[in-house]
Amino acid sequence: MKLPGGKKAIGTGIGILIIMLLGYRLFWYKPPVPVIAVKQVEIHGTVHGPGTVQCKVPVTVSPKITGILEKLYADQGDRVQKGQLLAELDAMELKARAAAAQAAKSRARRDLARAQADLVKAQANLGLAQSNYRRDLEVFKPGYISQASFDTTKAQLRVAESEVAAFQAAVAAVQASVKQAESETHAAEALHGYTRIVAPMDGLITVRKAEVGTTVPPGSPIFQMVDLDHIWVAAWIDQGQIAPIRPGQKAAIRLRSGRQYQGQVVRLNAEADTVTRELEVDVKFEKLPEPLVIGEEAEVDIDTGRQTAPAVPLSAIMNKNGHKGVLVADKGLVRFQKITLGLHDGKQTAVLTGLKEEELVIVNPIGMTPGKKIRAELQPVASQSN
Structure with a gap:
């Protein structure tokens, strides 16, 4: 026998139960939320960033003249000293040119x-002619010699003067020729010297880019x-972490x-990348890696000091x-x-202002949202450091 209105009573009961559950959820339920009690600790500050191994002074060794690479005396991986001979170009033509210039200078x-x-x-003949002129002038005035004889002496003086002027001009012209020959000799010797390619500084050869027999124009890289x-290591650090970084750290x-x-930090660039919002920080090796690989990827952790303060997880x-x-x-609310x-x-991270010890901070x-009701679940100290 079915009770009248039974289904309706059941439906009503279920509806009331749902309303009660919703009410509880909305007005009385407080979800558990992990929190930590703020403690004062010593923070060992570090700033992390990726980077690559680089050199402040990378140098390309190249010829100053066009020539055929005849000899190589060094290879990649070699350590060289300033002035050390690294390569030679074919010098036969330039050697002949230098010899010809030297011969022209000698001539x-x-x-x-x-x-x-x-x-x-x-000049000696001029001195004699001047002496004769003065002597004849003294005897010509009282009439001891004839006009013709005195004119001959005067003509000899003028010829001697013109010869001195002519030879002075010739000497000046030849001196100019000597200077030109010397300049040509220096130029030829300089060109010949350019066939010897030497190390511009002490350092490490990282790449060899030419082989014997290659014709290399000026500026073409050999090493x-x-x-x-x-x-x-040129490390890229986010702008937001730059403040505590100093040279010497x-x-x-x-x-x-x-x-x-x-x-050790040796340099901070003064201009940041406007796209990535990062700044280059250069960290110099205390001891060079062996082998050294320019361009190898790296990561750096910069020690920015120590600070004792209330701390919270990042x-x-x-x-x-x-x-x-x-x-x-x-008091059960989010703030x-x-x-x-x-x-x-x-x-x-250390918190300089805004928090006191034992305040409860939500971990995640x-x-x-502020104002939400919660039930704080205090995490143990061990969990706070994770």
């Missing part, structure tokens, strides 16, 4: 010596080398090959309206608290 000097000797002789005194370097080295930091802060559990950050070690603020 010009011989011609100069002859011209100078002729000038000395002409690439680096200055071993200025090898560093220690850093740990990890190369792609797995090798680890110590380094995962708890959020941005709201341009302000950094955290969500705290305050946004603006803070000022200090150093961080990649896991935790994703999905949380």
Whole structure:
């Protein structure tokens, strides 16, 4: 026998139950949220960034003249010293040109010596002619010699003067020829010297780009080398982490090959990349890697110092309206608290202002909004450091 209205009563009961559950969920339920109690700790500040092994002074070794590469005395991987002979170009034609210029200079000097000797002789003849002229002038005035004889003496003086002027001009012309020959000799010797390609500095040859028999024009690279005194990792650091970085700070370097080295910050670029919003920071090796691979990928961790302050996990930091802060559990409600950050070690960050010890900070603020009711679940100290 069926009870009248039974189904309707059941439906009503279910509806009331659903309404009660929704009411509980909306007005009384407080979801559990992991929180930590803020503690004052010592933060060992580090700033991390990727980079590559580079050299401050990369140099391309190339010829100054066109020539055929005849000999190579160095190869990639060699350490060389400034002035060390690295390669030679075919010098036969330039050697012949230098010899011809030297011969022309020698001829010009011989011609100069002859011209100078002729000038000395002409100057001696001029001195004799001047002496004769003065003597004849003294005896001509009282009439002891004839006009014709005196005219002959005067003519001899003028001839001697013209000969001296002519030889002086000849000496000047030959001197100009000597200077030109000397200039041509220096130029030929310089060109011949350019066939010897030497190291411009102490360093390491990283690449050889030419082979014996290759015709190399001026500026064409034969070697690439680096200055071993200025090898560093050019690391790219986010602008937001630049503030605590200073030249002289220690850093740990990890190369792609797995090798680890110590380094030191030596330079911060003054211009950031406007696209990536990163700044180049150069970290010099304290000891050079062996083998050294220019362009090898690396990672650096820069030691930015130590700071004792209240600390929170980096995962708890959020941005709201341009302000950094955290969500705290305050009497069962979520509240946004603006803070000022200090150093961080990649896991935790020091909080300079805005938080006190023992305040409850929500570990993961994703999905949380200020004013929401929660039930704070305090995480153990061990979990806070994870």
